[in-house]
Amino acid sequence: MLRRLALAAALTLVAAPAFAATYTLDPGHTQVVFSWNHFGYSNPTAQFRTIEGTLDYDQAAPTKATVKVTIPLASINSNVSKLDEHLQSADFFDVAQYPDATFASTKVEKGAGPNKLKVTGDLTLHGVTKPVVLDVTVNKVADHPMWKAPVAGFDASVTVKRSDFGISKYVPMVSDDIKIHITTEGIEAKAFAEATKAKS
Helix, strand or coil, X not given: CHHHHHHHHHHXXXXXXXXXXXXXXXXXXXXXXXXXXXXXXXXXXXXXXXXXXXXXXXXXXXHHCEEEEEEEHHHEECCCHHHHHHHHCCCCCCCCCCCEEEEEEEEEEECCCCCEEEEEEEEEECCEEEEEEEEEEEEEEEECCCXXXXXXXXXXXXXXXXXXXXXXXXXXXXXXXXXXXXXXXXEEHHHHHHHHHHHC
């Protein structure tokens, strides 16, 4: 009986997923970049300097993943200061009234190919919440050689209509469709917290 129990315990340990964990998004390796068309002439881009989020991810059961992200919109960076000010104004994000954008996943499904996922979630922007679906690629989940801890890396993309969120200034001359690309590395939460504490 004891042998059977020991064998069952050993098999359970072997079968356990290697990187089922809660991850903190690494702000140094997370970017949210969006682009739009400007009167048909150009396709500018901007991104955000500050992104905060957590991810629960099990490599053996990716469809059980959950992710929550908060983006302070005042951290926008287009590399053009006047444009940053305009994007923060009431014409667009209106950061004085709506300081943050948030995303919270509601469903994760397998995508069309290996390491592909469809992540459905609620995007809240400009005081409006709408469902969006991200096309996600799982880049790598493994112990990081520098962090000495599990790290999960992903890319994602989605196109949203800004008018759906009440941001319609200059549509359609400035495109309604906004293309968003995300790249991120999530660090096992305990390791990230310990490293952050050590630096403070």
